[in-house]
Amino acid sequence: MTVPDIIIAVDGHSSTGKSTFAKLAAKEFNLLYLDSGAMYRGVTLYAMEQGLIAPDGTIDEEGLREALPGLDLKFVSTPEGSKTFIGDRCVEGEIRTLEVSNRVSPVSAVAFVRAWVDERLRAMSRGGRVIMDGRDIGTTVFPDAELKIFMTADARIRAQRRFDEMVARGETPVFEDVLKNIEERDYIDSHRETSPLRRAEDAYVMDNSDMTLHEETVWLRGLVQGKFGILE
Numbered sequence: 001m002t003v004p005d006i007i008i009a010v011d012g013h014s015s016t017g018k019s020t021f022a023k024l025a026a027k028e029f030n031l032l033y034l035d036s037g038a039m040y041r042g043v044t045l046y047a048m049e050q051g052l053i054a055p056d057g058t059i060d061e062e063g064l065r066e067a068l069p070g071l072d073l074k075f076v077s078t079p080e081g082s083k084t085f086i087g088d089r090c091v092e093g094e095i096r097t098l099e100v101s102n103r104v105s106p107v108s109a110v111a112f113v114r115a116w117v118d119e120r121l122r123a124m125s126r127g128g129r130v131i132m133d134g135r136d137i138g139t140t141v142f143p144d145a146e147l148k149i150f151m152t153a154d155a156r157i158r159a160q161r162r163f164d165e166m167v168a169r170g171e172t173p174v175f176e177d178v179l180k181n182i183e184e185r186d187y188i189d190s191h192r193e194t195s196p197l198r199r200a201e202d203a204y205v206m207d208n209s210d211m212t213l214h215e216e217t218v219w220l221r222g223l224v225q226g227k228f229g230i231l232e
Helices: 016-028 037-048 063-068 098-108 111-124 137-141 155-167 175-192 213-228
Strands: 009-013 032-035 073-078 081-086 130-134 147-152 202-208
Touching: 009 016, 009 137, 016 032, 016 130, 016 213, 032 037, 032 081, 032 111, 032 137, 037 063, 037 073, 037 081, 037 098, 063 098, 063 111, 098 111, 098 175, 111 137, 111 155, 130 137, 137 147, 147 213, 155 175, 202 213
Parallel strands: 009 130, 009 147, 032 130, 147 202
Antiparallel strands: 073 081
8 A cells, every 4th residue: 555655653551562563554555754752861860871860860051962962873674673772772671661660650751851752752753654653753753743642451351462582581560669669650751741641632542452553553554544535
């Protein structure tokens, strides 16, 4: 199915499978996939490594503001798909750890961090034919996106998904810790002062609590066909 030069914005709660869904859609419709969450996780990892986040979670905002211009954070195409790099180092695995997950929401709530990330995402998206997922893509980064989707699911189901991912990577998480992280991130994301998580008025809602990836793809295909009048 041929899709016009559009931008698809995918927002929603953490661990709803936004990235997996967006990657499948990118492959299905030949779109460029950009993972905004990976950008914030990359900034968080960088801040941790620079000693800019204290053990109690306090962020050295002035230090981070000074350090950001030196952060070479980017996406690199590999045979396995797009990967997140800091300089020449692939950090795709490091940014998905629970340690980073526990720090990313406060970092992403910092206004100048969001501005820094948004600027780079917009630069990568010039010309359209992009699908991007995150927390405020349809409301802040691309408020004029041609198609907006808001994904949600039951918190315990999302925690189980994240738990399974971590076990598959060889980690030994505690389920209740993962659930607590999910619930805390929901609260922080929805209550932050800058670009809080909310559904855009023109976004289509997908509750994928009981959906398979195949069902999600079929849902999106029908949505795109209906919205843009594609008959094939």
